[in-house]
Amino acid sequence: MITEVIAAGRRHGLRQTTRSRGRGEYDLVVRSRRTVTPQGERPLAVAVRGGVIAALRPYDEPLAAEESADLGDLPLLPGLVDSHVHVNEPGRTHWEGFATATRAAAAGGVTTIVDMPLNSLPPTVDVAALEVKRKAAEGRCHVDTGFWGGAIPGNLADLRPLHEAGAMGVKCFLSPSGVDEFPALDRDGLRAALAEVAAFDGLLIAHAEDPGLLSDPGGPAYGDFLRSRPQEAERRAVEQVIALAAETGARAHIVHVSAAACVEPLRAAQAAGVRVSAETCPHYLTLAAEQVTGPAYKCCPPIREAANRDALWQALADGVLMGIVSDHSPSTPDLKVPDFAAAWGGISSLQVGLPAVWTAARARGHGLADVARWMAEGPARLAGLPRKGAIREGDDADLVAFDPDAEFTVDVAALHHRNPVSPYHGARLAGVVRTTWLRGTPVDFDTPRGRLLTRGAR
Secondary structure (H helix, E strand, O other), X not given: OHHHHHHHHHHHOOEEEEEOOOOOOEEEEEEEEEEEEOOEEEEEEEEEEOOEEEEEEEOOOOOOEEEEEEOOOOOEEEOEEEEEEOOOOOOOOOOOOHHHHHHHHHHOOEEEEEEOOOOOOOOOOOHHHHHHHHHHHOOOOOOEEEEOEEOOOOOHXXXXXXXXXXXXXXXXXXXXXXXXOOOOOOHHHHHHHHHHXXXXXXXXXXXXXXXXXXXXXXXXXXXXXXXXXXXXXXXXXXXXXHHHHHHHOOEEEEOOOOOHHHHHHHHHHHHOOOOEEEEEOHHHHHOOHHHOOOHHHOOOOOOOOHHHHHHHHHHHHHOOOOEEOOOEOOOXXXXXXXXXXXXXXXXXXXXXXXXXXXXXXXXXXXXHHHHHHHHHHHHHHHHOOOOOOOOOOOXXXXXXXXXXXXXXXOOHHHOOOOOOOOOOOOOEEEEEEEEEEEOOEEOOOOOOOOOEOOOOOO
């Protein structure tokens, strides 16, 4: 993998990698004139010992290491953290699975994922189910992996045990989830869940759409589906979460914001000190309703118009939205039927999220430091992973050699996702991941080395 970096990066001034097994103060040193840190891009040598960033030194400082790589002008990013991934194992492993999902993640520069509690069987709504999930993941993960718990009607007493067992938080739906085994909370159920979470200072994350404002699509076309899930449904549900978070003092987070109408309520709540944050996804930032051509684009909430997309980018720039995560929600191709009313709603994008976002971000004047803040640092902070998401001394040595100028055409058949379905098929994107290091070791895609994480893991 390191020699691949050399070949790919010669035009960036990449120097010959040296190997000196068995000697050196450090296990690995990676040098880049464009090392992306929380302070911006800097010329640095990143020195790794025992899987951890032991030192950040000047780019040209001599350092003794068993292995070294000099990327020259090729940027070095922190490994991305994707806190919103539906792996679907066990129970629906034919939709995805830990082996394929984490290979796709590593190929896309993602070194940590957090698995959602639904679409697997059983759903992760109690400690016993969490242990089933961990057993399914053990030995199959190519990147580090954590888990969300779930909040559904009737499991209020399970929320604290899930927190104590290391779940990053609990997720709820305010509208039907699409699977019967994970029903939605009503207003009273949401209030009770938030009050319980506040009692142990946990985190509740919410799929926010008001079911009273949703309707059955009036026809099979995308326009019919889009009209059935209006922005007002999202905004009304977000306002409900905000009000109940303020009432209970709980920490709450809105997942996959698609509607620009949600931005001002979130902005006002944050300014007032309500403990509420929100994320968005690559498909809401890079795709638009005007370009939808088939059911691979269907997701809930839906991809909206281009003008709405512009407002989401502004909300990211303003800090109202704290991060970008995939909401990778795959299915088998047969569920993506041509009728938008009947097709499964979910986007497969785990491997291509970074180049998709980078292509659009660069065109809007954003830099790699912005992308790292949105796709690594923000999600790590949300999930309670203090050693992830940034190139800092003491953090895990999760690193990505990224070629921002190389372009490629997405071919779903060449992705590591289990099923060849993605709205990005055929898209021309900028940005190629050359090497992904997980705790200082290049991911080789054959030997799973990912660890199973718990909230606050150090």
